[in-house]
Amino acid sequence: MSPFTPDERLRAFGNQLIEIHLWLREELARLRDGVGDPGVRPRDLRTHCLAFCAAVTRHHTGEDAGAFRVLADQVPELAPVLHELEADHHLVAETLRRVEKLVGGTAPPDKVRTELDTLAALLETHFVYEEKKLVDALNALTGGSTEGLLGVPLPPLDGGPGPAR
Known part of the structure; x- marks a missing residue:
C-alpha cells in the first residue's frame, strides 16, 4: 500500500512546499491585518498568533528533520x-x-505590527530562497509524505483556517 493519499500522488513535494508557503503568507497577512483592528479582540489575535507561530514552527522543524535530511542524503x-x-x-x-x-502582553499595536513586519520580511526572503533552491529537488523525490517531509499537511482547498486536507 502506498504511503501517499490519492491527492498527494498527484502533487510533487516541491509544489506542495509552495502551497504551504502560500498558506503561511496568507495567514500572516490575516494576522497582521488583525493588529489594531477594533473588531478583533485581543484574545482572538493571541489565539491566531499562537496557531500561526505553531504552524511555522511545525513546518520548519519538519523540514529540518524530514526534507532537509532526505535531500542531504x-x-x-x-x-x-x-x-x-x-x-x-x-x-x-x-x-x-x-x-x-x-501579543501575549500589553504591547501597543504599532510595536506588534512592527515585529510582524520583521517576521513577514524574514519569511518572504526565506520562502523565496527555499523555493528557488529546493523545489526541483523536492519534486524529484519519490518517497515520503507531505507531513513527514514538510512538517505540515497541505493547506485546505477552501483556504480555511488550518493546514489539513
Whole structure:
C-alpha cells in the first residue's frame, strides 16, 4: 500500500512546499491585518498568533528533520543551501518568540505590527530562497509524505483556517 493519499500522488513535494508557503503568507497577512483592528479582540489575535507561530514552527522543524535530511542524503551538493535554511529557521524561531511575547502582553499595536513586519520580511526572503533552491529537488523525490517531509499537511482547498486536507 502506498504511503501517499490519492491527492498527494498527484502533487510533487516541491509544489506542495509552495502551497504551504502560500498558506503561511496568507495567514500572516490575516494576522497582521488583525493588529489594531477594533473588531478583533485581543484574545482572538493571541489565539491566531499562537496557531500561526505553531504552524511555522511545525513546518520548519519538519523540514529540518524530514526534507532537509532526505535531500542531504540524495542531493549532497545542496548541503550549503540546507545549512543556510536551517540557520534561517533559528532566526525565524527567535522572531516568533518575540511576536508571541508581544501579543501575549500589553504591547501597543504599532510595536506588534512592527515585529510582524520583521517576521513577514524574514519569511518572504526565506520562502523565496527555499523555493528557488529546493523545489526541483523536492519534486524529484519519490518517497515520503507531505507531513513527514514538510512538517505540515497541505493547506485546505477552501483556504480555511488550518493546514489539513
